Amino acid sequence: xxxxxxxxxxxxxxxxxxxxxxxxxxxxxxxxxxxxxxxxxxxxxxxxxxxxxxxxxxxxxxxxxxxxxxxxxxxxxxxxxxxxxxxxxxxxxxxxxxxxxxxxxxxxxxxxxxxxxxxxxxxxxxxxxxxxxxxxxxxxxxxxxxxxxxxxxxxxxxxxxxxxxxxxxxxxxxxxxxxxxxxxxxxxxxxxxxxxxxxxxxxxxxxxxxxxxxxxxxxxxxxxxxxxxxxxxxxxxxxxxxxxxxxxxxxxxxxxxxxxxxxxxxxxxxxxxxxx
Numbered sequence: 001x002x003x004x005x006x007x008x009x010x011x012x013x014x015x016x017x018x019x020x021x022x023x024x025x026x027x028x029x030x031x032x033x034x035x036x037x038x039x040x041x042x043x044x045x046x047x048x049x050x051x052x053x054x055x056x057x058x059x060x061x062x063x064x065x066x067x068x069x070x071x072x073x074x075x076x077x078x079x080x081x082x083x084x085x086x087x088x089x090x091x092x093x094x095x096x097x098x099x100x101x102x103x104x105x106x107x108x109x110x111x112x113x114x115x116x117x118x119x120x121x122x123x124x125x126x127x128x129x130x131x132x133x134x135x136x137x138x139x140x141x142x143x144x145x146x147x148x149x150x151x152x153x154x155x156x157x158x159x160x161x162x163x164x165x166x167x168x169x170x171x172x173x174x175x176x177x178x179x180x181x182x183x184x185x186x187x188x189x190x191x192x193x194x195x196x197x198x199x200x201x202x203x204x205x206x207x208x209x210x211x212x213x214x215x216x217x218x219x220x221x222x223x224x225x226x227x228x229x230x231x232x233x234x235x236x237x238x239x240x241x242x243x244x245x246x247x248x249x250x251x252x253x254x255x256x257x258x259x260x261x262x263x264x265x266x267x268x269x270x271x272x273x274x275x276x
Contacts, residue, residue, distance in 0.1 A: 021121045029120040033128030041132070051095060051136045055144035058087055062211060063151055070212055077152035084148035085165060085237035086210035088141055089230050092173025093205065095137045097197045099129055100180030101190040107275065108190075122273045123265075130177045137173050141166055156243045165237040168253060172233050175257040178264040185271040210234045229256040 067079035187193045208230040225231045236249040
């Protein structure tokens with residue numbers, strides 16, 4: 001009889017403690033999962049192609065195709081100082097999209113089902129992915145800045161302001177990752193995630209101040225760019241690097257980052273917990 005009691009009550013006790021994971025244990029789990037994701041990149045270096053090549057291609061494309069038309073022939077350097085801070089915002093958004101497709105593919109291979117059977121916090125799986133993607137974003141931003149300096153980028157403020165612009169881009173990019181994680185958990189295939197993400201990315205990127213000043217845009221489009229968080233991020237990075245008022249645009253960008261995270265992170269964790 002006692003053996004039967006032990007057999008029937010042990011699972012119940014285990015279930016009662018499921019999800020009660022301490023802070024230090026949670027950090028260990030996040031570290032282990034982040035290491036697992038980095039080892040995946042080491043085994044598949046081609047997964048870094050977008051982070052390495054995208055900033056090079058975009059910098060050359062926009063500077064030499066649009067630079068002369070926007071800043072005048074022979075004044076591409078002026079456009080470099082304008083567009084590089086804007087491309088920092090664009091890099092974060094494009095890198096963030098890869099998180100959603102990665103989560104979706106992990107579910108299709110059964111990896112996520114294995115994680116959900118382990119005694120770890122559900123959020124640790126998603127946070128580990130975000131940490132690794134922030135690292136990829138930092139690589140892309142570094143290459144972007146190197147390309148900018150090669151083409152004549154100048155910093156009118158200080159190294160501290162430059163680092164602040166990079167950090168702000170990382171914070172906003174991390175908040176966007178929760179959106180794409182939620183999208184990856186909702187859509188059935190990675191192709192569907194990419195398709196829907198592009199429908200979101202294109203209007204936000206081109207309906208902003210990333211590539212050109214908004215003063216020549218129609219009034220209705222200017223109204224959209226004023227509330228577009230990518231415009232605020234681009235203006236914040238631009239003023240931090242080139243000089244100018246930063247308080248309003250930085251606060252708005254941080255408010256967007258916090259708001260997006262508070263709304264989408266709990267939804268993504270719940271979707272991850274309940275996804276079949």
